[in-house]
Amino acid sequence: ATSRLLVNYQEPYRSQILDYLFKPNFGASLHILKVEIGGDGQSTDGTEPSHMHYENDENYFRGYEWWLMKEAKKRNPKIKLIGLPWTFPAWIGKGENWPYDYPDVTAYYVVSWILGAKRYHNLDIDYVGIWNERAFSSKYIKLLRYTLDKHGLQQVRIIASDRLWEPISFVLLLDSELHGVVDVIGAHYPGTKTVPNALLTKKKLWSSEDYSTFNDEVGTGCWARILNQNYVNGNMTATIAWNLVASYYEELPFGRCGLMTAQEPWSGHYKVEAPIWITAHTTQFTQPGWSYLQVDGHLEGGGSFVALTDGLGNLTIIIETMSHNHSQCIRPPLPHFSVTPQRATFYLKGSF
Template sequence: MLADPCAYADYFFTFRLLHRIRTSFPINSLGMLTLYFCAQVLFSCVLAMCISRLLLATLCVYIIPVNGRDVLKSVKYDISQKAIEYMIDSTQGRMFDGIGGLSGGGATSRLLVNYPEPQRSQILDYLFKPGFGASLQILKVEIGGDAQSTDGCESSHMHNEHDPPNFHRGYEWWLMTEAKARNPDIEIAALSWAWPGWIGDGTAWPFSNYTKTANYVITWVKGMKSEFDLTVNYVGVWNERPYDIGYIKHLRKALDASGLNDVEIVAADGSWSIATDMLGDKDFSDSISVIGSHYPGTTSNADAMKTGKTLWASEDYSTFNDNIGAGCWARILNQNYVNGNMTASISWNLIASYYDNLPFKRCSLMTANEPWSGHYEVPAVLWATAHTTQFVSPGWRYLKSSGHLSKGGSYVALTDFKSIELSIIVETMTHDNSLCIRPALPPYQVSSQTVTFTLSGSYKQTVTKMYKWTTTLGKNSDESDVFVKSEIPVVNGSVTLHLEPDQLITLTTLNTGQKGDFGSIPTSAPFPLPYNDNFDGNQKFMEAFNFADQSGVFELHKSGTSHGNTMRQVVTSRPITWCDDSDSPITLIGDYSWADVNVTAAVLLEQSQGVFVAMRVDSGGCNVRNAKGLFLWLHSDEEWTLTTTLERNKYSVQCKKDWACWNGLTYNVGGWNRLSLAVNKSTLYGYLNSALLFKRSLSSLPDVPKNGWAALGVKTFDYAQFDNFAVTKA
């Protein structure tokens, strides 16, 4: 609360009232003398408060409420600074559609399902529970396509064309049900990054057969409804890849023919260029409800505006979730509308539930990537989201008086369905403290300023008080500066406040909002060692805990043998990829800092050409093809090899069954075998069924990373199984 006399008109009103009371008492009795004395004391207290507030302002100090008490903080503020007036009238603009988060693109929520209770429910509450945390209004998910889509692979509901679909694969279905349980009004959007190989009819193009591709998407939409009672509100086409006009028209007709008339199409999840094609083709334009652009830099273009369509930043943010990331998100949430008329912004990604050393570390609204410890983090960017979502609902209208502040920053004003409630969100994010990962941000300046929002129309008569929520970001801010509530008077239809750089302020007529808090969070801890998994414990989900697929899909499998449940690679043809996926399916696990460990697993080749166990794997995500590490391969032609790359282009040791090095080895052809790798004091050991294959100095091997994940994998896209996986200290 700023020490500004305009902001404290209530104190001066009280001062004047008490002065009149104390000077009008007829002191003709002991009772009246007592009342006079009380009035005199109150008058003195209020007078002292007014003077102290003015002195604090003169001394360049302001007061903020922290945990119910006033705290002094220094600012550079000239009390004589003239307030700049901004009119807030009731003329309405576009309808607000919501703020959302994106799970997928890819596998960004992978570790969340592994969390223990109560931490898992707490995390979900922070994301989805209305009026508690981020209070998200849109959840966008990936329709899994069996291929890498940034930080991992998400499983398709139809690995093969003629197999019955399985909607319980992956975890997006679970996340959607949890979001809906907390907020039944949350809207669901879905988009494909990759596609199973059979979709392309032998090509790498998913739109070779319009009917096949549309039916694949519609099957998923209907499956979400039939299996989980989830209504999908929006579907996209192909993330950040070329669109096919004929396919989009066909998809619209196919959705309608399937009774999914209410499912709207968002396109093209790339640039605004699709708008030009829409202007020249009415049928094409009529097929699309929302033009979605990625990382638009807060601007749309003339053609997009000419279409008259709803405009979204259908993927945005993608920035490390420190205070600068929070500044990025705060700035674009306002300016996506002010500059570009975008009525929804969706954060990639929702939650960093993937290993830190995968691409785009912690570019999210929350961090939860330690299910073994239960530790999670609630950064300021989550509360930057709450500045809008806790005080504005989908269906509210932006007011046309939203705009830029003359000394830097922006403001948006929104009103409810009946034009009764009003929320104004103001941001003064500086350039260096609000840099997003993309696109480049041109230089600009923000300086201290005093602003007056003058309400007109019905608001002038009905709004007499507003609630103020303040977040101060920047390098020196801390938790006490984030999402702090106070009250601010409305005097003659005007609200005056002083703004410092890097502030986010919500003024609202709603006496709601909450900075949710569950108290202490478990302490962070490294991935546990020793670690083992026989894959028999997880019954709800179809993926083994803590494994992160980077090419191919590894699912839990009932083997029907003494091995019980196993982990099986199930993608048998190369998908239509979004990245340049490795031709060798691989799944990672563990701590990237691991160096000297023992990694072992039982392996069953089935019909595959070979399998591997690995350690010190240094890359994942779209760069997994180039991963280095230590890879011990067992091949179907009774051969083993040691390589230092996943691509097998650097062989270090090799042995075939008719070589002398094979003598004495036990190899169970067509059955289970055990592969092991171990590093101890710069020496590498390899074992097959407990028999030593080699002992090599690491210095004799080419390009060996100093540390990295453990991994399991298959030589090609074929079935293969793994069991009794273990990692121990060397």
């Protein structure tokens, strides 16, 4: 519920903000937009409405997420869309506060949101999650895959479990059927590290929620460091910032923990914060589908680099040398390290 105030900005300011977020080769040029599947419950900075308040109720025009996804797609048709529930309306559990007692009902509810996105807004959802920072159910995940396929949504990929690396990684190694239906392991605030079991699954590893830091210079350093080091240290090939834009009152939890700030629709004032430009160092010089080259990305004097290619002869190298005190994130605690002045020489060999 972090983009609530954005929709109330008057033009031309609203379109300017959206351009800084989504327009290719302009500002953040974001590759991924992850939205909440509203569930009529307080999810951090507010409540987002469900598309189904009751079992016999469907409305695919509530809230602002549909609008936000369309604005993103309007600017960048290639942007990847992800939906993830934070909360569920009470009828899902038939009186119990638990979405897995009736997994067929929950799967139907989530898939209906994906179908509604296409039918009413012509939006193709690329990925869907399970339940934000809560328990997962293997039975439910399998049923979700079955329900997606039954409705012709084979192209929608499943991310699990938007919490920690474990126990999802361990369970994937034990359960071959579950392994077959989960496409991405998504962890939150991994501190640039993964775990052996996650690597053993051979799945794509994502930091599916990260950053969440006050968007001053230190927060900007945090974002620069983890964008590189999530891959260098943890083999994560996507990093998603919570949150997109600080469009909620600053006194609410995690005030100004967005890539930019737009919390005054009444005045039209917004601020393009430095994380927008840090993002651009990666997003304006790569695209989804590019591959990381498997090199040791640690610099001798501290800092890191990553190299990416499209396989067609284009190469991007991104270097960061953020100091410890200038790059601390809100979580987890950052062990001490030092960065010293250095000269780095890169040798290119072979083809890419």
